Amino acid sequence: MNTMHPGELLREDVVPGLGIKIAPLARMLGVSRQHLHAILREEAPVSASLALKLGKLCGNGPTLWLNLQRDHDLQKLAVEMKDELDAIPTVRVA
Amino acid sequence: MNTMHPGELLREDVVPGLGIKIAPLARMLGVSRQHLHAILREEAPVSASLALKLGKLCGNGPTLWLNLQRDHDLQKLAVEMKDELDAIPTVRVA
């Protein structure tokens, strides 16, 4: 399972690859400059709507971005919810 | 792309397959009876935390549920954001 935050991919690969500054990129994506920075710092998540925009911009569709974000969230959540999850039995379907 | 709401799968297959009533199922999942009903009515989404719980209960992991929900959300969002997305160019990476 890949646990990289999508901000890492954005910061390491996409932004350098595009050769474009953060501020204009944020404008192209219809997002505030500050918010894009927060994502690059891996402090804010890539939402579904931003994933659609990134998918359009890169021509790769939104799935890549959402999968990264989802795996990242799931891993954190699974730890937080460990006790709660352990209390749930696995039931065999009839 | 599968656009079924996870509530449909839950309602049509899982609940009948388990042969269990809604109220006790909600209790097993640590969710209110009303909220589970809302999901079965396809009015509430399956969140990441509920997907983890369902995955544990069914023994299949959370991914199935999250993929269903994500595809469902994306399809709706893409329609709502059509104009905004059309305004974003697809950029070739260097």
Next chain:
DNA sequence: GCATAGTGTAAATTATCGGATTACAGTTTC
């Protein structure tokens, strides 16, 4: 030199939304 523009971060604020709680009408069951 300094003033203007741009970059990165840090609040504070707003809007949305997942979910619980409360409440109510209709069914069953004793």
Next chain:
DNA sequence: GAAACTGTAATCCGATAATTTACACTATGC
């Protein structure tokens, strides 16, 4: 016919995605 259960609707609450406002720092130009 009252107690227990089911399904739905309405209200409320906490978390959070995102904007706005603000501030230090770095160029870059005149």
